[in-house]
Amino acid sequence: NAGVTQTPKFRILKIGQSMTLQCTQDMNHNYMYWYRQDPGMGLKLIYYSVGAGITDKGEVPNGYNVSRSTTEDFPLRLELAAPSQTSVYFCASSRGQGTYGYTFGSGTRLTVV
Amino acid sequence: SQELEQSPQSLIVQEGKNLTINCTSSKTLYGLYWYKQKYGEGLIFLMMLQKGGEEKSHEKITAKLDEKKQQSSLHITASQPSHAGIYLCGADISGNQFYFGTGTSLTVIP
Incomplete structure (x- = not known):
């Protein structure tokens, strides 16, 4: 029962570098989400996907890109x-909207210096 | 295993009724967040509680943090159809790991 798996757990990047945050779920959930959480600010939606091949911008998409080539994977790219x-x-998934709950990954702490 | 347990998982109430949602941690809480998702939208940040005994209100929604019980409760007074959605708690547990509950689905019947 892996649920939602995020890698890496920690990363330090230099300004201008690129990286991909990986997210995989094994629950066959259609909906997947990427959020960022800043201290005291709460979660903000970056991108979301309602199914393979479909992605859409959330509240704070600038500087990020996503893809959803399979149901299981939803990587987030910082260029x-x-x-x-x-x-x-945080990456999260849900079966659908409405009464379905979320399953969250364990998070990736990213520092850009 | 779930680090944060929310109860109930779903709730159906008549408009005007009061209700409470609980979020219980198995470990020490270092800050607790409450979110709401309206159907078809993303998560909305409601409030954050940092200190034991702290209580905050947002319109008709009040949240409290009980550090000793390692629990937070979210109370809605005189519920309205606009309160319907999924309520989610999230917490910094043990100072270095953030977890979320699975959510509580609230339906308010007019």
Whole structure:
């Protein structure tokens, strides 16, 4: 019962570097989400996907890209890291909307220096 | 295993009724967040509680943090259809790991 698996758990990037945050779920959930959480600010939605091949922007998409080639995987790409992207990133999935609950990954702590 | 347990999992109430949602941790809480998801939308940040005994209100929604019980409760007074959605708690547990509950689905019948 893996649920939602995020890698890596921690990462330090230099300004301008690129990286991909991986997210995989094994529950056959259609909906997947990427959130960032800044201290005291709460979660903010970056991108979400309602199924393979479909992605859409959330509240704070600038500086990020996503893809959803399979139901299981929803990677988040940072192309040119900036200090403002220092945050904790969470991937989540759900079977659908409405009464379905979320399953969250354990988070990735990213620091951009 | 679930680090944060929310109860109940779902709730159906008549408009005007009060209700409470609980979020219980198996470990020490270092800050607790409450979110709401309206159907078809993303998560909305409601409030954050940091200190034991702290209580915050947002419109008709009040949340309290009981550090000793390692629990937070979210109370809605005189519920309205606009309160319907999924309520989610999230917490910094043991100072270095953030967890979320599975959510409580609230339906308010007019």
